[in-house]
Amino acid sequence: MSEPASAGPEDAIDWPPAWPRVLDDDCGPPPTGDYRATPEDFRVEEVLDFAPEGEGEHLWLFIEKRDLTTAMVARDLARLCEVSPRVVGYAGMKDRVAVTRQWLSVQLPGRDAPEDLVERLADRGIRVLDQARHPRKLKRGVHRANRFQLRLTGAATTDAGFASRWQRLCRDGVANYFGPQRFGPHGRNLQRARAVLARGWRKRDDREGMLLSAARSFLFNELLAERIRDGSWATPLPGDVVMLDGSASQFGVSPDDAGQLAELRERAARLDLHPAGILWGVGASRAACEARAREAALATGYPGLCGGLEHAGVRLARRSLRLRLAEPALSHGDEALWLSFSLPRGAFATAVLRELISHPTLGPPPSDRSP
Numbered sequence: 001m002s003e004p005a006s007a008g009p010e011d012a013i014d015w016p017p018a019w020p021r022v023l024d025d026d027c028g029p030p031p032t033g034d035y036r037a038t039p040e041d042f043r044v045e046e047v048l049d050f051a052p053e054g055e056g057e058h059l060w061l062f063i064e065k066r067d068l069t070t071a072m073v074a075r076d077l078a079r080l081c082e083v084s085p086r087v088v089g090y091a092g093m094k095d096r097v098a099v100t101r102q103w104l105s106v107q108l109p110g111r112d113a114p115e116d117l118v119e120r121l122a123d124r125g126i127r128v129l130d131q132a133r134h135p136r137k138l139k140r141g142v143h144r145a146n147r148f149q150l151r152l153t154g155a156a157t158t159d160a161g162f163a164s165r166w167q168r169l170c171r172d173g174v175a176n177y178f179g180p181q182r183f184g185p186h187g188r189n190l191q192r193a194r195a196v197l198a199r200g201w202r203k204r205d206d207r208e209g210m211l212l213s214a215a216r217s218f219l220f221n222e223l224l225a226e227r228i229r230d231g232s233w234a235t236p237l238p239g240d241v242v243m244l245d246g247s248a249s250q251f252g253v254s255p256d257d258a259g260q261l262a263e264l265r266e267r268a269a270r271l272d273l274h275p276a277g278i279l280w281g282v283g284a285s286r287a288a289c290e291a292r293a294r295e296a297a298l299a300t301g302y303p304g305l306c307g308g309l310e311h312a313g314v315r316l317a318r319r320s321l322r323l324r325l326a327e328p329a330l331s332h333g334d335e336a337l338w339l340s341f342s343l344p345r346g347a348f349a350t351a352v353l354r355e356l357i358s359h360p361t362l363g364p365p366p367s368d369r370s371p
Contacts, residue, residue, distance in 0.1 A: 022355060216281070242274065
């Protein structure tokens, strides 16, 4: 395998990046607002497509946590059950400053959990809502979706245009940006990734793959931002790869079939499918023509990141450029706005919020953005 490309001036990254919003051109900049002032303002519930079978060597626990990361809960569960953290499983990482519900599993072959496990978890602020046995460990990414309930305060609650912005998102979909939490405070995860990839990624430098993920997420957001700027983020291009809504199924758009392109654009307008952007890695891209040229521009602009990911052996993948809000609802109460919606796994509620409110954690205000 070839050596990774060294990071140079092309890979220099100013933080925060000037990633555009979709709604600003038509609706103007969003009003200021606050979210997650307390954990109770940000509620998340994980949605699985299946339930534990009721028997097996893995104990599954449906828990509610407050102001804790999923990793903290997993470590506590391993310690209390006197097992290695490696035998504890969970489908997804949930936010810390939030009240979140999710399943975790712990392997306990031939023995029961400690009698006081529920009480001792409760002492740590972890409520066990349900439990059952299952033959297999809970694997990462097997959940179908996450259901959110978010409380917003500030100027947004009295802004005359807020409801219009919300209705546009419900009708047209949301730009599927990776959220700021993926990159760490002030983009530190990304800067660390740039340094690690420049010298050659090693597992011991990045046990959970967090830095690889930060690099791929940044490149994806850059591609999405460019397609928002030229208006093609929700419209298939000749040679694009598209993904069916709510599915990982994907297929290529013929560069030469005008009839197919017109049909797919009609389906995209109904949110039946979405253009898919590249998650950089090793492998042949199915994109062609203009869509392929957009991807090639990433390698030109960020040779250190792209070359480093390839050298690390990360496999090329795809992610939808747009997502649909499922079960959306907006209500008023308690001098606040309440939003509820479901997103597919891997999607970020902050991608929704950045279109609705201006907040320092969601990126620079419009006046600070590059034209």
